[in-house]
Amino acid sequence: MSANLSAIFYLISGILFILALRGLSSPETSRRGNYFGIAGMIIAITVTFLTVGNFGMGFIYVFVFLLIGGSIGAFIAFRIPMTAMPELVAGFHSLVGLAAVFVAISAFLRPEAFNLGTIGDIKLASLIEMSIGAAVGAITFSGSVIAFLKLQGLMSGAPITFKGQHFLNLSIGISIIVLIFLLCKTQVSNYFWLLIFISFIVGFLLIIPIGGADMPVVISMLNSYSGWAAAGIGFTLENSALIITGALVGSSGAILSYIMCKGMNRSFFNVILGGWGATDQTTSKSSKEQKPVKSGNADDAAFLMKNASSVIIVPGYGMAVAQAQHALREMVDALKKNGVKVSYAIHPVAGRMPGHMNVLLAEANVPYDEVFELEEVNNDFANCDVAYVIGANDVTNPVAKSDPQSPIYGMPVLDVEKSKSVLFVKRSLSPGYAGIDNDLFYRENTLMLFADAKKMTEEILKNLD
Numbered sequence: 001m002s003a004n005l006s007a008i009f010y011l012i013s014g015i016l017f018i019l020a021l022r023g024l025s026s027p028e029t030s031r032r033g034n035y036f037g038i039a040g041m042i043i044a045i046t047v048t049f050l051t052v053g054n055f056g057m058g059f060i061y062v063f064v065f066l067l068i069g070g071s072i073g074a075f076i077a078f079r080i081p082m083t084a085m086p087e088l089v090a091g092f093h094s095l096v097g098l099a100a101v102f103v104a105i106s107a108f109l110r111p112e113a114f115n116l117g118t119i120g121d122i123k124l125a126s127l128i129e130m131s132i133g134a135a136v137g138a139i140t141f142s143g144s145v146i147a148f149l150k151l152q153g154l155m156s157g158a159p160i161t162f163k164g165q166h167f168l169n170l171s172i173g174i175s176i177i178v179l180i181f182l183l184c185k186t187q188v189s190n191y192f193w194l195l196i197f198i199s200f201i202v203g204f205l206l207i208i209p210i211g212g213a214d215m216p217v218v219i220s221m222l223n224s225y226s227g228w229a230a231a232g233i234g235f236t237l238e239n240s241a242l243i244i245t246g247a248l249v250g251s252s253g254a255i256l257s258y259i260m261c262k263g264m265n266r267s268f269f270n271v272i273l274g275g276w277g278a279t280d281q282t283t284s285k286s287s288k289e290q291k292p293v294k295s296g297n298a299d300d301a302a303f304l305m306k307n308a309s310s311v312i313i314v315p316g317y318g319m320a321v322a323q324a325q326h327a328l329r330e331m332v333d334a335l336k337k338n339g340v341k342v343s344y345a346i347h348p349v350a351g352r353m354p355g356h357m358n359v360l361l362a363e364a365n366v367p368y369d370e371v372f373e374l375e376e377v378n379n380d381f382a383n384c385d386v387a388y389v390i391g392a393n394d395v396t397n398p399v400a401k402s403d404p405q406s407p408i409y410g411m412p413v414l415d416v417e418k419s420k421s422v423l424f425v426k427r428s429l430s431p432g433y434a435g436i437d438n439d440l441f442y443r444e445n446t447l448m449l450f451a452d453a454k455k456m457t458e459e460i461l462k463n464l465d
Helices: 003-023 030-052 057-079 082-109 124-152 165-186 189-207 212-237 240-263 268-272 298-306 317-322 325-337 356-363 374-383 453-464
Strands: 310-315 341-346 371-373 386-390 421-426 446-450
Touching: 003 030, 003 240, 030 057, 030 240, 082 124, 082 189, 082 212, 082 317, 082 356, 124 165, 124 189, 124 212, 165 189, 212 240, 240 268, 298 386, 298 421, 298 446, 298 453, 310 325, 310 356, 310 374, 317 325, 317 356, 317 453, 325 341, 325 356, 325 453, 341 356, 341 374, 371 374, 421 453
Parallel strands: 310 341, 310 386, 341 371, 386 421, 421 446
Antiparallel strands: none
């Protein structure tokens, strides 16, 4: 395939990627957006193979591994539960970063195969590009591994800090810049390997001080890193499709991270720099041992909701774990038949990942016009008869507004406590992902419903008939 023709097809794939991102901005168009993205990737892969033009054994090996990787990806996509989506995204980000590192290593060891020059005489621009791509890719890989371990529960979600941590990060960051300069000046391989090793260390150090409450921001931030790593390698390989794709992923991930930080009242630079400038925070002063709670059952909940004029549903990670969205939709339908006005309140980080709750509700065919984001619905709680909190925790915790010592202090939360009655479905009084107690449990207007989210919702539905 000629260079001009491949450039045209790469441009088409880039346009499809842009349309994919545009489609994914709304639940109503997300399915179409996915189709655009798939089509764009098929075109990009096909053109890349045809551009190579060498259909020898190397081509066969690549094709076989492509089939193996695609089969593994398809298997995971069909089997993965929605509750594990944040972990899956973090895991995939790590693979993107590692792929960028491997490509950079290949280009450095065999520059002639990529038309970059010869060993010891690599073009300066290409050397800078592959160095940056390798460094960002290594940071993405190790940082994503830590994020995966925290989300999976294999590592504590609490921030891990130590004295002199920020100074160490700064020193290593300066070392990376110095190593890139020395590598470009001398092209000594030891500098290249040391650069990759130190970058791996940076990834670990950047993510371990970030707590569970900020993990959704970390996911989008690592998404951005993986894009920039791919773009850097794209410049090295002079592959326009890789440059376009990487730039789109990198910029969209950075914008999403900024929006989420703004929505959570977090410093964008503090998060991306591993909590730089953050103050040490202790656990909230609330103590469940000192406060009684009121508990109820499905009969109590059904009575309150049947006699309410308005109900706001607040879904969270507990709903996702129990797969209660379909039962919830049936309960809402029953309430509507009784003349109750029902809406859904979604916090930006409910479910540990942006859009997690929206996808689950869409899966249960919940009408989009009944689902509202935090800014749209927060004022409605004051006029709400019943708030039904199903598995949400940190995003409803009032201490975010009242306790400066809380790790979530300053984060906008849903004003659930302002409702006349709060029905809180939860298995126990255990803290949320941020590791702090929820003061909402002990409010006078809160009735705790200790049960599995799906089972409790189904029991309430029976009592509504």
